[in-house]
Every structure is written in C-alpha cells, then in structure tokens.
Amino acid sequence: MTLSGKRAVITGSNSGIGLGVAEALAAAGAEVVLNSFTDRPEDHDMARDLGARHGVVARYIAADMSKGAECRALIEKAGGCDILVNNAGIQFVSPVEDFPVEKWDAILAINLSSAFHTTAAALPGMKAKGWGRIVNVASAHGLTASPFKSAYVAAKHGVLGLTKTVALEVAGQGITCNAICPGYVLTPLVEAQIPDQMKAHKMDRETVIREVMLDRQPSRQFATVEQIGGTAVYLCSSSADQVTGTSISVDGGWTAL
Template sequence: MTAEPLRDPGAGLQPRADVAGSHVVRLDLTGRTALVTGGGSGIGRACAVRLASAGATVLVVDRNVEAAKAVAAETGGRAEGLDLADPDAVDRIDADLDVVVNNAGLQHVAPVPDFPPDRFDYLHRVMVDAPFRIVRRALPHMYERGWGRIINISSVHGLRASPYKAAYVSAKHAVEGLSKVIALEGAEHGVTANCVNPAYVRTPLVEDQIADQAASHGIPESEVIEKIMLARAAIKRLVEPEEVAELVAYLCSPVAGFITGASLPLDGGWTAS
C-alpha cells in the first residue's frame, strides 16, 4: 500500500477536505443536553459541532475558557472554563445531562525512570477521576429519563501500549474498565457506555507531541509522523477529528442502542496486527 504524502509537521496539520464536514448519521438530539469535555479544540470541538448539528444543547468544557466560549458561540451552546484535575471544579458541572463525551486529555512523553510522579497523577485526575465524577453525577438524571449515552474518547493506547507514555496508556486502560462497569450498571436504565479508540488524530495534541517523540526516540521531528505515529497502522494517514465525531454521533443514534460496553477502534488497522 502506498502511504499518503506526509506534511512537514512544522507547517501544521491541515484537515482532509474529503472528510471534514461529511455528516452521514441520521440523528435527532432535540431536547437533549450533551457535555463535551476538552471541547475547545480538536476532537472535542468536532464532537460539539456534530452533536449541536443534531439538535443537542451542548455544554462545552475546556481549561481554555476563551476556546470553550468560541465553540459554544459557534454551536449555540454554553461554555465552562474548568481544570478537570480539580475535583471541586468537576463537581460544579451541570448534572442534568443526556449525553456525556469524556474527551479531555493531555500527554507527557518520558521513560518511566524520568516520569514526574506529579505529572502522572495529573494525567490520571483529568482522564480517569474526572470522567468518573462526571458520570457519577449524570447517571441519576439519565436513569430517571430512561435514556443516556456515555462516550469515552479513549485511544488505541487503551488497547495497546507504547513506550514513554506510562501515564497516558495506564489512564486510557483505566477508563476502558470504568466504561464497561458503567455499561453493565446502566443497561437496565436505557444507558449505554462505550469507548471510541482512535489512533493518532490530526489535532494540536498530536502536534505538541512531535518534539517530545523526536527527543525520546532520537530521530528528527520531520520523521516522527511516518516512523512513530503511522508505523503500526495499515492505513497511512492521521485520523480526522470529524471521523471521531461521526462515530460519537452514531453511538447516540437509535440503531446503536444495542452497542454497550464496547471499545470501537478507529485506528487504520493498528490493532489488527
């Protein structure tokens, strides 16, 4: 298979025109409220836009309050500027939610002996503790209405490991287990819980990793995408945020009502090998 030409990482990661904006799932979320964490950019922004296009009122949560406000203005939703590592801040999030998209995440690349414990703890608070607290608050409302969708944006690293990512890999594995427990408990109440597992997505988070990955692996930054990020995928390109958002939309649709406790790879064949 011939790989797509790889752009210079320093030039920015531009979206593919044949993917961006191509909504196909029939979905009506009129009257529903959806929370998207990390909604100010990347996957979160794409999910907020997609769910709003289906009629949902979207609560956009992001540490960058200006980015959250911009997406909220774009989608006709509401914005909250919160650091999800702060339990008190998480507990202020509106609990009357019908859809929860736990997307917020961050990365730190370092070998285990050099990995700062406080950074390890911070990643887990954002990507494990915060989703637990949010879902714990939202479930009573979902149970009362007899319908709810919990969608955790996990990663291929929730199913596979890579070196130098102890906090991220372990956090994503943890949220996989949490999602399955929620699925089992919520089934009788009309609530589903699933993980979406993308490989590297064309987002600022990926751009921010390039320098660290180059240093950790001892290669030039220009080679990181091809030699590290796409090395294990059969389809040699990055995932687009809109592709992730469309799978999120599908999981909210009536035809997906029997899918729960699942981990859905969007990885270009990475986990097939």
C-alpha cells in the same frame, strides 16, 4: 438521525477531538456544552459561533478536570445532560523510573478520574429520564501499550474498565456507556509537531507522517476529528441502543496487529 432535545456535555472540547465531537453532536441537533479549564472571552465566543452555525443552543463552562469537585460542578452548572462525552486528556512521555510524580497524578486525574466524577454526577439525571449516553474517548493505548507512556496507558486502560463497569450497572435502564479508541488523529496539536519531526528526521512532510508518526497505524493515514465525531453520533443514536460496554477502534488498523 437527530439528537434534537438532547443536551450534551463534552469535556476538554475547546479544540481537537472534543471540539470535533461537539460539532458533530450539534449538527445532529443536540444542545452542547463545551468545556476546558480556561475561561476566556474567546472560549464563550467559540460556543456561540458553534451554536449559530448549527441552529442549536451552545454554551461554554469552565471547569478544571483535574479537580473532582469541579468535574461534578460542571454537570450541575450544565443543568444535567442526556449525553456525556468524557474527552479531556493530557500526555507526558518519560521512562517509569524518571516519571515525575506530579505528572503521573495529573494524567490519572484528568484522563481517568474526571470521567468517574462526571459520570457519577450525570447518572442520576439519566436514570430519572430513562435515557442516556456516555461516550468515553479512550485511545488505542487503552488496548495496547507503548514505552515511556506509563501514566497515559494506565489511565486509558482504566477508562475501558470504567466503561464496562458503568455499562453493566445501568444495563436495561435506557443508558449506554461505550468508548471510542482513536489512533493518531490529525488535530492542531499533532499538526504542530510535524515541522519538528521533519527537521529531526530530515524528511519531507508526507514521508515523516507515513514513516515516523504513523509507523504503527497500518492505513498510514490520520483519523480525523470528523470521523471521531461521527462515531460519537452513532453511539448516541437509536441504532446503538444495544451497543454498550464496548469500545470502537478508529485507528487505521493499529490494534489489529
């Protein structure tokens, strides 16, 4: 499987799932464009290091995914893309009646509207080439709900609706649009939460992971960023030419319950 000659833009990709997807696409031969809202020397160094490891061109382009104009400018600055991975996302937890309006607006903008803007900017180039892959990183929360996560759940359900709509609009044009729905993934952000959970529940590491953090994930195992990256590579491959408008759950059985 090779993605040589393809350019991939991955939003929210200087850590966690996004970086894992970028690594997997680069390993498959794709040119990659990393993104986040910061513009630090270490961001650009990360891209150069990734490219050097895999022998591909890799760049970093700063863009704030809460701003539609910057989302669209990201695609333009990248020179268009063959593969678009909409991964940027944030979370906030609160009862609906106490949910800060500014947090609601930010989550909807970054988790949902950014995917609309980048997709709208990328599609003309994909149509001109007669080939394209759009992969939206949704969530198990795009298929089910949890209390106190109203904005996140609403946004991720919206991502699945957008995925289906785009897939229907471009069907038969060599372009596919799909979503990946991870459960809990062991990222640096999640790893940092484990000590606090151990202290709060007075449990050892393995018990707090199994009984608290992965309570809703029947496998009682985290998904890995490598597994999410591998799923993205599959969706970009010729094996998935007829896979479009759907979601793939990587959630240890969470949504099978």
